[in-house]
Amino acid sequence: MSQDFENRLFPVLPSVIQHFGTPFHILDELGIIGTTERLCSVLRRACNLYRNFFAVKANSNPEVLKLLFKLGMGFDCSSEVELVLARRVGAVSEDIFFTSNNTSARLFEVSRADGGCILNLDDRGLIARVPSPFPQFVCFRYNPGAQRVLDSVIGNPETCKYGVPHEQIVDAYRQAQECGATSFGLHTMLVSNERNWECHAETANMLLDVAGLLEDGLNIRVRFINIGGGLGIPYRPEDDPVDLERLAVAITQTLHTFASKRGWRPRLCSENGRYVLGPNGVFVARCITVKHGYREFRGVDASAMASIMRPPMYHPNGGYHHITVFESPVDEPVVCSVVGPACEDSDRFGWDRMLSLQEGQHVIVHDTGAHAPEMGNNYNNWPWPQMLILRLDGRVDMIAPAQTVEELVQRRYQYLAPQRSFTP
Numbered sequence: 001m002s003q004d005f006e007n008r009l010f011p012v013l014p015s016v017i018q019h020f021g022t023p024f025h026i027l028d029e030l031g032i033i034g035t036t037e038r039l040c041s042v043l044r045r046a047c048n049l050y051r052n053f054f055a056v057k058a059n060s061n062p063e064v065l066k067l068l069f070k071l072g073m074g075f076d077c078s079s080e081v082e083l084v085l086a087r088r089v090g091a092v093s094e095d096i097f098f099t100s101n102n103t104s105a106r107l108f109e110v111s112r113a114d115g116g117c118i119l120n121l122d123d124r125g126l127i128a129r130v131p132s133p134f135p136q137f138v139c140f141r142y143n144p145g146a147q148r149v150l151d152s153v154i155g156n157p158e159t160c161k162y163g164v165p166h167e168q169i170v171d172a173y174r175q176a177q178e179c180g181a182t183s184f185g186l187h188t189m190l191v192s193n194e195r196n197w198e199c200h201a202e203t204a205n206m207l208l209d210v211a212g213l214l215e216d217g218l219n220i221r222v223r224f225i226n227i228g229g230g231l232g233i234p235y236r237p238e239d240d241p242v243d244l245e246r247l248a249v250a251i252t253q254t255l256h257t258f259a260s261k262r263g264w265r266p267r268l269c270s271e272n273g274r275y276v277l278g279p280n281g282v283f284v285a286r287c288i289t290v291k292h293g294y295r296e297f298r299g300v301d302a303s304a305m306a307s308i309m310r311p312p313m314y315h316p317n318g319g320y321h322h323i324t325v326f327e328s329p330v331d332e333p334v335v336c337s338v339v340g341p342a343c344e345d346s347d348r349f350g351w352d353r354m355l356s357l358q359e360g361q362h363v364i365v366h367d368t369g370a371h372a373p374e375m376g377n378n379y380n381n382w383p384w385p386q387m388l389i390l391r392l393d394g395r396v397d398m399i400a401p402a403q404t405v406e407e408l409v410q411r412r413y414q415y416l417a418p419q420r421s422f423t424p
């Protein structure tokens with residue numbers, strides 16, 4: 001959470017809590033605009049036509065998508081609903097990057113409906129499954145295999161399920177050419193929450209090597225390289241932010257070297273979600289129980305699994321969100337876990353934190369704008385909390401209501417309708 005966001009939010013937080021009740025996610029519109037503008041202005045030094053396709057999976061709230069589209073972003077979608085959501089805010093055709101894997105025939109049809117999209121294929125085997133006419137413009141997701149040893153979240157390239165292996169990539173483009181494609185892009189997505197700029201620079205370099213292979217082998221000049229998402233954010237107070245400036249300098253040099261050798265250069269794209277939204281959202285919940293067991297526990301009025309799935313899912317190897325207490329301390333801090341009510345021991349927002357937290361006080365869980373509410377589930381039937389946004393003019397809008405008990409109960413009962421029965 002930036003100091004600016006804190007300065008904007010904290011003075012009004014008591015009245016927001018009083019008006020909307022807890023728990024809630026709250027996003028910072030000004031912060032989202034600032035982060036977007038900075039990302040784009042710095043990377044446009046490397047390529048003046050740089051565009052980020054916001055990964056809808058990071059936060060698919062329509063108000064968020066509307067704002068980002070207005071700011072010039074496209075969308076990276078990887079499911080039918082994400083395509084629908086992107087199109088609803090006005091994205092069409094090359095505003096949408098569609099990266100699916102294990103793609104069904106239905107999904108191919110949906111991807112080309114309503115103005116289509118940039119189709120990004122994950123496998124050579126999918127070429128024959130693309131409904132005809134085959135798109136003139138197509139892209140492949142490249143997987144470098146053992147050449148890169150990277151990420152524990154997405155998986156090491158050699159063992160993860162995504163992308164076209166190095167040995168198959170030229171053939172994939174050749175097959176697409178044979179099907180009638182004349183224009184191409186090149187994509188990869190290798191890391192998650194990576195704050196080392198050199199890793200992202202290396203990815204750009206790697207894609208340019210592949211672009212060279214495609215030109216040498218097939219006379220293809222890819223229109224763009226998409227280096228994927230995965231720009232990291234400092235979840236821990238001691239973490240350094242990714243050095244965007246150095247990344248831009250490195251990519252500028254790599255593109256320059258490529259252009260001097262070949263006389264052309266592709267455009268640069270990315271599909272960052274976390275970097276854009278993560279730091280521009282926090283989660284607020286009220287402490288409702290204090291437990292002195294074998295360990296100390298502070299219970300809040302929200303399930304972590306329903307609201308911020310990252311800690312339960314990735315602990316102890318990741319998923320850290322910093323937690324602070326909004327009110328001033330009334331006693332000495334103790335080492336405690338901040339827990340939700342779900343019947344699952346990992347339903348925790350944080351393990352062993354040094355906090356002074358009493359019943360009735362509020363926790364601020366930092367950096368929850370991306371991949372946090374989005375991954376929430378209804379395990380144990382705990383509802384998703386509401387989502388709010390702090391607007392530029394100081395207004396606070398609810399942009400997603402909390403799920404209600406009635407909604408969750410009704411969902412179970414819908415399946416009992418007699419017309420759903422079938423006697424074979």
Ligand SMILES: Cc1ncc(COP(=O)(O)O)c(C=O)c1O
Pocket residue numbers: 055057058076078099189192193228229230231271272273274275370
């Ligand atoms: C294909 C693809 N693109 C982009 C992203 C966005 O990643 P991030 O939000 O970490 O930038 C993801 C995340 O998992 C992804 O799978």
